[in-house]
Amino acid sequence: MSPKTILQILALFGTLSVLSIGGGNTVLPDMQLKSEANGWLSPKQFADLFAISQAAPGPSVLIVTLVGYKAGGTGLWGVVGAVIATLAMVFPAGLLVYITARYWNSAKDAKWRKAVERGFAPLTVGLVLASGVIVARSADHSYGEWILTAIATLIFTCTKANPLLVVGAAGLIGWIAGNFGWIHP
Amino acid sequence: MPNTQYPIPGLLELALTFNKIALASFGGGLSAWSREVVVVERKWMTEEEFLSALTICRILPGANQINLAVFVGVKFRGIAGASAACAGLIFVPVLIVLALGWFYFAYSKVPAFKNVLHGMTPAAVAMTFAMALKTGQKCLGSAPAVALFVAMFLLSAVVRVPLLLSLVICGPFALWWGWPRPKKEAA
Numbered sequence A: 001m002s003p004k005t006i007l008q009i010l011a012l013f014g015t016l017s018v019l020s021i022g023g024g025n026t027v028l029p030d031m032q033l034k035s036e037a038n039g040w041l042s043p044k045q046f047a048d049l050f051a052i053s054q055a056a057p058g059p060s061v062l063i064v065t066l067v068g069y070k071a072g073g074t075g076l077w078g079v080v081g082a083v084i085a086t087l088a089m090v091f092p093a094g095l096l097v098y099i100t101a102r103y104w105n106s107a108k109d110a111k112w113r114k115a116v117e118r119g120f121a122p123l124t125v126g127l128v129l130a131s132g133v134i135v136a137r138s139a140d141h142s143y144g145e146w147i148l149t150a151i152a153t154l155i156f157t158c159t160k161a162n163p164l165l166v167v168g169a170a171g172l173i174g175w176i177a178g179n180f181g182w183i184h185p
Numbered sequence B: 001m002p003n004t005q006y007p008i009p010g011l012l013e014l015a016l017t018f019n020k021i022a023l024a025s026f027g028g029g030l031s032a033w034s035r036e037v038v039v040v041e042r043k044w045m046t047e048e049e050f051l052s053a054l055t056i057c058r059i060l061p062g063a064n065q066i067n068l069a070v071f072v073g074v075k076f077r078g079i080a081g082a083s084a085a086c087a088g089l090i091f092v093p094v095l096i097v098l099a100l101g102w103f104y105f106a107y108s109k110v111p112a113f114k115n116v117l118h119g120m121t122p123a124a125v126a127m128t129f130a131m132a133l134k135t136g137q138k139c140l141g142s143a144p145a146v147a148l149f150v151a152m153f154l155l156s157a158v159v160r161v162p163l164l165l166s167l168v169i170c171g172p173f174a175l176w177w178g179w180p181r182p183k184k185e186a187a
Helices: A004-020 A024-037 A043-055 A060-071 A076-106 A110-138 A143-158 A165-177 B009-025 B032-039 B045-060 B062-107 B114-139 B142-157 B163-178
Strands: none
Touching: A004 A024, A004 A060, A004 A076, A004 B045, A024 A060, A024 A165, A043 A060, A043 B062, A060 A076, A060 B062, A076 B045, A076 B062, A110 A143, A110 B045, A110 B114, A110 B142, A110 B163, A143 A165, A143 B114, A165 B009, A165 B114, B009 B032, B009 B062, B032 B045, B032 B062, B045 B062, B045 B114, B045 B142, B045 B163, B142 B163
């Protein structure tokens, strides 16, 4: 991997980190264009990597790890590229959060903080519900998946079942249903 | 800190806790998992503190869940805590993603876990819905709160307004309603 590539990785993800207001997904279009322009990934590859990062556990922003991996050449240098890309994406935004959180913690008894905590709570519940709906829509929920969603919601709200077991069971159901062609042939 | 009793977590505990959150989130639902662990299980934050932190982390640039890990880490252990929580959240997922990426470029096909995912995504969505229901029971006790909730939901899920714009619209009302007032008007 050339020094030029390292600089390109640092510049791209360092910039996207600061621009990603509202979450990592907001800069995906930019990331795709730049990775294509830099000759790292075709649009199809980018879409596949996006699917992989969505499916893997952890934050979906880890698509940057994969873009860095390919930029570095997928070998050992690829791993170096992956690490650089991940750090470049995490560090600038993390620093802003750090400063904000310090300020927030020092204002423990301030009126404005109480106002934010009380007033933003209903807004956040609205946002959380909205994000559930948006994910379901973009994941192209079929009837079977909506039924599974409804049952799992009931279990999560009305019982004390371990959520991990429910997610595991749902995965098993999806696997069986997929193999029999009941969902998404 | 009011309403919370817990021993202050150490760096290792922060890292392991966020590692657990990350690994539990197969198929998504990271916010719901964070709440499940940070608020319900560890009692590190009150419900309102967590919810406001979540929105602050959404407003700031960066991946929301990484931001939240930093936010929680800073609360207990400053910059070292932020690094530990963040590293805990992404270290193992980075290894998993790299392994999957290696497979993808070596065999030029996406690993075959799509069917499993078709079951897990509904569960992750369900967890997000359940989180909205549970937190809603606690903080939607009055008409203005319900109005704020409905407005935010409609703006983001139906009208699809960008986050910042919807906050410019709803935020002033939320702050005005949430501003602490002298005793006579308890909500």
